[in-house]
Amino acid sequence: MKTLFERTQGLTDIPFHYCPGCTHGIIHRIIGEVLEELHLLENTVGVTGVGCAGFAEQYINVDFQGSAHGRAPAVATGIKRAHPELVVFTYQGDGDMVSIGLAEAVHAAARGEKITAFLVNNANYGMTGGQMAPTTLIGQKTATSPYGRQSEQSGFPLDLPVLISNLPGAAYVATVTVDTPQNVFKAKRAVRQAFKTQMDGLGFSLVQFLSTCPTNWGLTPVESIQWMQDNMFPVFRIGELKQPQ
Amino acid sequence: METMFMKGNEAVAEGALQAGCRLYFGYPITPSTEIIEYMAKHLPARGGTFVQSESEVAAIYMVFGAAGSGERVMTASSGLGISLMQEGLSYMAANELPAVLVNIMRTGPGLGGLGPMQGDYFQATKGGGHGDYSLLVLAPASVQEMADLTMTAFDLADEYRNPVLILADAALGQMMEPVTFGAREPKRYDKPWATTGAKGRKRNLVTSYNLQNEVGEQKSIYLEEKYRFIQERLQWAETYQTEDAEYVLVAYGTSARIAKGVVNALRENGVKAGLVRPITLWPFPSKVFTPLNERVKGYLVVEMSAGQMIEDVRLSTEGKVPVAFYRRQGGIVPQHDEILEEFAHAFSVGGILA
Numbered sequence A: 001m002k003t004l005f006e007r008t009q010g011l012t013d014i015p016f017h018y019c020p021g022c023t024h025g026i027i028h029r030i031i032g033e034v035l036e037e038l039h040l041l042e043n044t045v046g047v048t049g050v051g052c053a054g055f056a057e058q059y060i061n062v063d064f065q066g067s068a069h070g071r072a073p074a075v076a077t078g079i080k081r082a083h084p085e086l087v088v089f090t091y092q093g094d095g096d097m098v099s100i101g102l103a104e105a106v107h108a109a110a111r112g113e114k115i116t117a118f119l120v121n122n123a124n125y126g127m128t129g130g131q132m133a134p135t136t137l138i139g140q141k142t143a144t145s146p147y148g149r150q151s152e153q154s155g156f157p158l159d160l161p162v163l164i165s166n167l168p169g170a171a172y173v174a175t176v177t178v179d180t181p182q183n184v185f186k187a188k189r190a191v192r193q194a195f196k197t198q199m200d201g202l203g204f205s206l207v208q209f210l211s212t213c214p215t216n217w218g219l220t221p222v223e224s225i226q227w228m229q230d231n232m233f234p235v236f237r238i239g240e241l242k243q244p245q
Numbered sequence B: 001m002e003t004m005f006m007k008g009n010e011a012v013a014e015g016a017l018q019a020g021c022r023l024y025f026g027y028p029i030t031p032s033t034e035i036i037e038y039m040a041k042h043l044p045a046r047g048g049t050f051v052q053s054e055s056e057v058a059a060i061y062m063v064f065g066a067a068g069s070g071e072r073v074m075t076a077s078s079g080l081g082i083s084l085m086q087e088g089l090s091y092m093a094a095n096e097l098p099a100v101l102v103n104i105m106r107t108g109p110g111l112g113g114l115g116p117m118q119g120d121y122f123q124a125t126k127g128g129g130h131g132d133y134s135l136l137v138l139a140p141a142s143v144q145e146m147a148d149l150t151m152t153a154f155d156l157a158d159e160y161r162n163p164v165l166i167l168a169d170a171a172l173g174q175m176m177e178p179v180t181f182g183a184r185e186p187k188r189y190d191k192p193w194a195t196t197g198a199k200g201r202k203r204n205l206v207t208s209y210n211l212q213n214e215v216g217e218q219k220s221i222y223l224e225e226k227y228r229f230i231q232e233r234l235q236w237a238e239t240y241q242t243e244d245a246e247y248v249l250v251a252y253g254t255s256a257r258i259a260k261g262v263v264n265a266l267r268e269n270g271v272k273a274g275l276v277r278p279i280t281l282w283p284f285p286s287k288v289f290t291p292l293n294e295r296v297k298g299y300l301v302v303e304m305s306a307g308q309m310i311e312d313v314r315l316s317t318e319g320k321v322p323v324a325f326y327r328r329q330g331g332i333v334p335q336h337d338e339i340l341e342e343f344a345h346a347f348s349v350g351g352i353l354a
């Protein structure tokens, strides 16, 4: 019998706790698979921020450090500078990386820190119950924008990869989606490219995943995918924004 | 053996290098800048890594990452910057990460000025950040001790798996004195918990994330016991002329240097005075006071703050001995004659002001 699919060694045996239809799980699997395929499970350290994304430390099967809300790129810097031979990555939510941790993220990129950052953008703060994030769309209702986000009051959605792709220290920058099997393959290619960029010592790499949060969006899993396609895809620039020369 | 004439801040940095500090992350701030500048110049040349961070917040988390990966690492700042590091220090204590940090105290609160002060004692010894934890806090009183205690700090950090803070004031950071470095080999500690890649072992997880109250209680009890163990073992103080003392001055850092001169003056005037100079501020050396409490007539605490360490002194006297207080603040150092005057006033000891 031919084995067509196996659970990756890149994930631990602990069952995911994520809500039904949340795409954090798919993103975990992609990262786990790529780590295994590149033979990186024994020489990689992951760093989490805080949020639902913070649980990645339980599930992705490598050494991990759990940092504070937003500080993962600084912690990853400390690890990478201490052990340049290791592959170091962060796994952060959009509240974590684009709001409270913006300085650490931008400066890690500006320094050309040879780490990889994974940003999971679900357009709100998942763990704390769906409040407005810097990524929340204009008009989107959240627990702290109950009348819909108004630009006069709360400004505009921040597309971090676009910003970071302008920095010389950033070598590979992409935004991907995991809404269809085809896009999952594309996302996986981006993850592989990001790790390779780090391993080749070319600089900072960032992959943003557009992701769902059915629980806080108040939608079914299927509706959530649709909502993401209809509302998030036009706002965040999808594709490889920057590749190594 | 090598003797150099250097600033307190430089002695801290050189001490760290000789203790095997491999990484330095920091952000410039007066009056601590000589430390970051010394590290920028000398650390890479000696095979280490220097990074100027974008903020003290980032600095402490870079320290977190390097410490979590098992390397000797340090940062330094002054009160304002140390305030920004408090969240990270709480996380480091929770994760039992060894590292050394230095606070060259300037004046506060707020932006303050650049003069020496001891107003960060509470921040240093009473937690500073959120949750039940303590830093180990060492208080040097000379340039030689700036070097020696920094070297010791790295060993204590590894020994007890906890961040260690060197608490010194601007005067100690800026003054120049001769300092001797002996040939001291850095101690090596096994760090099987460090995140160095899960090769041939189970994966390591350095985290304080935990949403189950029962697990949280176990963790709290574990840390409480660890801190109690340290409190039992690590109470350091210099005692000067306390054997027959009837009155004892209590001071640390720059205040202690002046207080020592006051003790000498009192002795010359026939007053049996002595000095207790705490070297560990956490744990506070209460045990040193226990025998003194039975025979001393009074303590005089001298500080460069509105009165912070005095609370620990009062606790250590168990209410048995009166405690007087003299302080100057805002960057002003207490003067010898002023302390003498306060002493005479507090304890009605006549004839010493002539």
Ligand SMILES: Cc1ncc(C[n+]2csc(CCOP(=O)(O)OP(=O)(O)O)c2C)c(N)n1
Binding pocket: A050, A051, A052, A053, A054, A069, A092, A093, A094, A095, A096, A097, A120, A122, A124, A125, A126, A127, A128, A133
């Ligand atoms: C300093 C600090 N402030 C606030 C919080 C509370 N908090 C926990 S998770 C979170 C938001 C997480 O949102 P996001 O980063 O988007 O991740 P998600 O949960 O959506 O995966 C917040 C505000 C915290 N843990 N620490």
Ligand code: SF4
Binding pocket: A017, A018, A019, A021, A022, A023, A024, A052, A122, A126, A127, A212, A213, A214, A215, A216
């Ligand atoms: S709250 Fe949102 S982000 Fe968190 S697990 Fe549920 S769906 Fe996913």
